[in-house]
Every structure is written in C-alpha cells, then in structure tokens.
Amino acid sequence: MTGETQAIHVAPWMQIVTPGAGLNLDQLLPASGSVYVARLNGEDMPGELSAFEKFWETLKFPDYFGWNWHAFYDCLRDLQWLSSDYHILIIESAESALSEDAAAREEFFKALYRAGERWSYTKRPEGITLSKFRVVLSCGEEAVSTVASSLVELQK
Numbered sequence: 001m002t003g004e005t006q007a008i009h010v011a012p013w014m015q016i017v018t019p020g021a022g023l024n025l026d027q028l029l030p031a032s033g034s035v036y037v038a039r040l041n042g043e044d045m046p047g048e049l050s051a052f053e054k055f056w057e058t059l060k061f062p063d064y065f066g067w068n069w070h071a072f073y074d075c076l077r078d079l080q081w082l083s084s085d086y087h088i089l090i091i092e093s094a095e096s097a098l099s100e101d102a103a104a105r106e107e108f109f110k111a112l113y114r115a116g117e118r119w120s121y122t123k124r125p126e127g128i129t130l131s132k133f134r135v136v137l138s139c140g141e142e143a144v145s146t147v148a149s150s151l152v153e154l155q156k
Contacts (some may be wrong), residue, residue: 006144010151013116014135016094016144033085040090042097042139048104051097059089069107076115079133087119090136095143110154 008016038058045051052067060082061075079087089112091097098105112135119133139147 006141008144008148010148011113011116011120011155013120013133014113014137014151016137016139016148016151018141018144019092019138034083035086035088036079036082036084037088037090039092042091042093042095042099045097047098047100051104051108069104069111072108073111073114076111076133077118085132087133088136089134090138092138093140094137095139095147106150106154109151113151113154 006016006018010016040054040058045054049067052065052072055061055072055075056065059075059079062081065071065075098108116133116135137147
C-alpha cells in the first residue's frame with residue numbers, strides 16, 4: 001500500500017522505518033544514561049570506502065581503524081571512546097547504502113546486525129542488558145521489503 005508509513009522490527013536492536021513512520025522514542029531511548037546518536041545517509045555511502053569514511057567521521061572511529069569489514073565490526077562492538085552508555089545509529093536512505101557493491105552491502109548489514117546482537121545481549125551480574133546499541137534503517141516504502149528480506153537472510 002502506498003502512502004502508509006511502516007516500521008518493521010527486524011530484531012530488538014534493529015528497525016526498518018519509512019520516512020514519517022513515527023518510531024516511538026520510548027522504544028529507542030533508555031530510561032536513564034547518556035546516549036550517543038549518529039545520523040548517516042546511505043546516499044553518501046555508495047561504496048565501501050565512502051561507508052568507512054562516514055562511519056569513521058560520525059562515530060569517531062580511532063586512528064587504528066583498519067579500513068576493512070573486520071575492523072568495522074570490531075569498532076562497532078567496542079565504541080568505548082564515545083563515553084556513552086547507549087548508542088543509536090540512524091541511517092537514512094538505507095536502501096542506497098553501498099549500492100555500487102552487493103558483496104560490500106552484505107558485509108555492511110551483517111556487521112550492523114552482529115554489532116547490535118553483541119551489544120544487546122551483554123550479560124551482567126544482575127541479568128541481561130538489552131538494547132545498548134540500536135540501528136534504525138530508514139528507507140522508501142518501495143524498498144522496505146527488499147531491505148527486510150536481505151536482513152532476514154543474513155540471520156540464517
């Protein structure tokens with residue numbers, strides 16, 4: 001259906017929304033603690049190098065960042081240099097991210113998913129801490145099902 005806004009929860013730490021979907025901030029923000037919010041645009045990341053550059057700038061990756069997918073994932077699961085308790089990553093026009101390289105696009109979404117999974121199930125003495133890292137992928141209505149399907153495939 002056109003004209004409708006959508007919000008799909010891929011995992012507790014990852015949502016896909018269409019512009020204007022009105023994702024409830026209570027779902028994103030913790031009750032307390034410091035939050036680092038990073039906004040990126042998929043249109044600014046058509047290839048691997050541009051994606052690494054945008055994340056390096058926006059999430060303040062350390063100088064030792066290795067500019068490859070393993071280093072990208074390692075930085076996403078660390079983020080200690082941000083000195084915040086929670087991290088929210090918003091990627092607008094997510095369907096355009098790494099549009100020039102299908103293999104890199106798969107690595108990109110896999111790293112985002114795995115980082116969210118890693119952050120979301122950190123065991124603490126008092127139990128399990130959920131959603132310390134959230135990813136919101138905003139994309140056009142026509143791309144929601146394609147992006148959602150590719151993320152489901154990565155989970156297998």
